[in-house]
Amino acid sequence: MSTPHAAAPTDDRAGRPDGPHVMTTASPKVAIILGVVTLLLAAVVAFGSQTGDTTFRLSTRRDLAQLPDVTVPANATAWVAIVLMALATAEAVRRYLARTKVPLWLPAAYGVVAMIGFLAWAAAGATLPVIGLLAGALALAVPLVFGALGGVLGERVGVVNIAIDGQLLAGAFAAALVGSLLGSAWAGLIGAMLAGALVGLVLGVFAISYFVDQVIVGVVLNVLIIGLTSFMFSQVLAPNAATLNSPPRLGPVSVPLLGEIPVIGPILFRQSVVVYLLYVAVAVVTWSLYRTRWGLRVRAVGEHPQAADTVGINVLRTRYRTLLIAGATAGAGGAFYTLVSVSQFNREMTGGAGYIALAAVIFGKWDPIRATLAALLFGFASNLQGVLSVIGSPVPSEFMLMLPYVVTVFAVAGLVGRSRPPAAVGTPYRKG
């Protein structure tokens, strides 16, 4: 006679005799995703059986302390990983049936095991430079992290920042131009931040003052900046490449002491100055957002602008100011392309990284630290593709090119769990 209309919830009323109690309506999402990935990997390994051993190289030749290489049999390692993955999946299913939450460490550990198994199989008969893979992942993630920080700031104050890609591209362009003109990479970096802030300002004028739909303005800005920079590139930069498009490079600088730590040192502390700037930016943004008056007001404006207004906070000014800072942050990320990666600007050189940064913002639940970790994950996926095609793995490079985006979709759809954006994001503030 009673018709359970949904997955039958359990009741944990026990221990809380009074007051509203909670029923957990657990989701099978995690269990399903883990299961599908396990089956996929098993199918790949079963049908594309590899022979030989895989060597994981854990140190570079420059290291003081040389760690020995680790060599494992390719197929066997992959199968061990698959068994472990199946066990993790079983645990996720068990927890779903018992209506308890799947703790975050489970999919995280699963991911690491899956990655080791996949790498052991894909790099069979070759040597995999683990340090290079991770250091390269960090380098590729730098613009993503800067972009994600810009995205977090924008959304926390209530403005959807789709224009991250435009800010990155404008930053890359300005860094190349200003850096070449003044012959200083630092000047280029400042130019990039100004360019990013300018894009933020334009976004602000339309989104804050003229109530235009923020997503539309952002997308239009991105397309506009692609057109503008491509036009400038072909008409101005390319014909005068020597004077206008050859900025000085900010090469890697090894931090004394820290750079000598095995594994961690070469990954984190033998990078460009821009990467060190990134560490500072993540720390400063996190601290400011949660621990300062400025951050409290930014968050209040993004959550409940009217409440902020009624205690005398100028909502519009706060939004403009934060958008400028967000734009400058993303712009600095753009400088990485032309001052660190390659020493010149090229058409559409961000390749849509801004959208991936936006995905990192959502994956990271609008939190600067988590968004940074998400961006690093995406960076890893891109770099994996490059490394595997260099060592000649059987996986087609087209498939590997797809990988970062597959990871993005999976990450955003499946593993984030319930994430709640700032309440007022996307809504322009109008006074009565």
Added chain:
Amino acid sequence: MQLALREVTKRFGSLVANDRISLTVEGGEIHCLLGENGAGKSTLMNVLYGLYRADEGQIVLDGEVQSFTGPGDAIAAGIGMVHQHFMLVPVFTVAENVMLGNEETGFAGSLDLEAARERVREISARFGFHVDPDAVVGDLPVGVQQRVEIIKVLSRDAKVLVFDEPTAVLTPQETDELMEIMRELRRSGAAIVFITHKLREVREVADRITVIRRGQVVGEAEPSASNAELAAMMVGRPVELTVSKKEPELGAASLVVEGLTVVDPAGLVQVDDISFEVRDGEILAVAGVQGNGQTELTEALLGLQHHVLGSIRLDGRELVGRKVRDVLDAGVGFVPEDRQVDGLVGSFTIAENLMLDRSFGAPFVRAGSLQLSALQEFAEEKLAQYDVRAPGITTPAGNLSGGNQQKVVVARELSRELRLLVAAQPTRGVDVGSIEFIHSQIVATRDAGVPVIVVSTELDEVVALADRIMVLYRGRVVGIVPADTPRQVLGLMMTGEPPTGDVA
């Protein structure tokens, strides 16, 4: 501190929301601003608070003319406001909300949370509040949230306090406590402006009463004035405050609800194992403070909730698990609690709104085409029958006043063959004249032999309409009692206290 408003006028386009309003409030007195919804009380207070700029007139504090460009100026001048819709950030803690805009900072703009916590504790102790400075505001009951609003205002040393409809969300007991707090504030010398449309409260605490109607001051009244006098001033004509209805002619128990449980998407149990029945020709009024499961209960009856356990049987047929359209076809009429969100499409015409739930076939749709002439005829008939004051049936519903919008919703729901009427907050934000009309329509439906469920947070409305009263608290039934149960008992039941003695 003395506050004086002189000839304040505020226009929105052609609408004059405040028309040369003058009033003065002295320190140590409670001045009531009485008026119907839409009379212009809140607009006036928003002018005072710097949220709106007056088109004409002056705000004078202790003889000095003020010119506020925003709430910041008003706060600095010593004006504090407890808003009707709390101006609190739900994801912030109490201390963070209290300090927002008034932060004490340390090194490089870092927040001094400890100072804010101390401030909350100190003010709480002074007024006997029990508020944890580290509690997240969104988790607190509304009554406590309101205290956070009061603490916020007091922490800025306000001398003039404005309470905008503060009792709308409170239980009768919490209302009494608020009155006590207001008296305490009066003793400490604050000037208090108390905005309300509830007559009982006005007479209880006011030192002076100013009545506002359609943006104008229509007069001052003494706290000793009777309810009828105050209501007549507020509405502009004598008002029937009670609903006339005859004894119910009870039929079979057509609606039987057993063990109904509703779980929201976050897993919280909003309706907790409730059972009741409603007989033909009977009005069951559901009382309770807002947010105690009423919304979820009505939505579950309509099939709008997803996680529903238990059973709802209408004329012996099970409704749980059925699609909304099946429920409508079973003869359930529904007046939703928020007409602008769930009841109407604001940009549609009155006529289109009148056929919203009948787009599946005759008489308004044939072979996929709208039957415009049938619709026009029907709409014009309903417009006249339900006394909807509108230029015509092609007027967009969004342009109507609250009362007329609600009449359109009621007209639509009652124009079908009904086997059950569920009316949630049928007169919220509706002018007194329309309230009388809507109440009489609900009573007429009951007299036609239909079981009726009325959900209301206004105890007056519950008592006026009910044949029996069911009180909900935290999603559970506290008790089902006869309509003549004393208010005091009902008030206690709304706080979760079961009734003592004989109950029906």
